[in-house]
Amino acid sequence: MLTRRIEAMTTVRDGLASCIGCGCLSLRSCPVYNHDDELAGDGSGAQRWPDAARGEGA
Template sequence: MSQHWSLPGELSVGDVARRSGLAVSALHFYEAEGLIRSHRTPGNQRRYPREVLRRVAIIKVAQRAGIPLKTIREAFKALPQERTPTVADWTRLSSAWKAELERRIDRLTRLRDHLNGCIGCGCLSVRDCPLHNPLDRLGEEGPGPRLLDPD
């Protein structure tokens, strides 16, 4: 582990990549997006505090759950002095994201369960449309597939 010109406990970008399982380019991207921070050594090498591993873990879990990077960044910025989230912070963040995940699950379940039926597009060309969409009433609710994508 190379830590020339770094403080004890600091990690190089390669160290963070190995420990987190992310590519160096992903870490550079996260840094450019304001999700993680490093400082530069006199030799212009990035050094990260050890707690960056927790931030990266939170980012990875949130992304797997479908949370946009913008939402993750806003959550981090809302922390006092943009500190690394504590257990209490994680509990609060994950609770806030849970409602959005429930909405997505409900939407995907509805899509899965009705995928073979009418999508409510207003086309009136499918034989079943008069049953699902008599007189194109769904057209009054707006464009697009109103039954499967009501948002």
């Protein structure tokens, strides 16, 4: 479990420069990748992060 979480957090760290699907739409790329916050239908939080980084599937 710890290894999965570390790998997930590494993915998060390496991807923070792009849209993570959190709904803020503050980066220039967010409206392209998450038009009108379409990912909100999948739940709250950063939908583009791995489940292990969001505390799911642990």
